[in-house]
Amino acid sequence: QVQLVESGGRLVQAGGSLRLSCKASGRTSSNYATGWFRQAPGKERECVGAINWSAGDVFYADSVKGRFTVFRDTAKNTLYLQMNSLKPDDTAVYYCAVRVSAGDNWYSPAAYDYWGQGTQVTVST
Numbered sequence: 001q002v003q004l005v006e007s008g009g010r011l012v013q014a015g016g017s018l019r020l021s022c023k024a025s026g027r028t029s030s031n032y033a034t035g036w037f038r039q040a041p042g043k044e045r046e047c048v049g050a051i052n053w054s055a056g057d058v059f060y061a062d063s064v065k066g067r068f069t070v071f072r073d074t075a076k077n078t079l080y081l082q083m084n085s086l087k088p089d090d091t092a093v094y095y096c097a098v099r100v101s102a103g104d105n106w107y108s109p110a111a112y113d114y115w116g117q118g119t120q121v122t123v124s125t
Helices: none
Strands: 003-007 011-013 018-026 031-040 048-054 058-060 067-075 078-084 091-099 119-124
Touching: 003 091, 011 091, 018 031, 018 091, 018 119, 031 067, 048 067, 048 078, 058 067, 078 091
Parallel strands: 011 119
Antiparallel strands: 003 018, 018 078, 031 048, 031 091, 048 058, 067 078, 091 119
């Protein structure tokens, strides 16, 4: 079992920046990949970025490329999402998730095994 706790979500103005954190605990040695997802009201959950935990390769959704950065601190078992140039469309609940199986399916929520409780990000105009 892996437990995930996100933090850092809040209200921010458009154009601003925010950094989210996701602290992992439990059987973290089994982590293959960790991803950041978001879900806005009435929309499907989408991946904004994912990272191969050991190799450090990072994958981004087109909608956030150049604005969001995913990085991790392996010593602290913590994943981060740095969000810059925020837009109202970025408003959503943001979740981190862990995948324990190897593979190239970085973006599908169904490929991930453990999820945090989410943190709300609201971007105002």
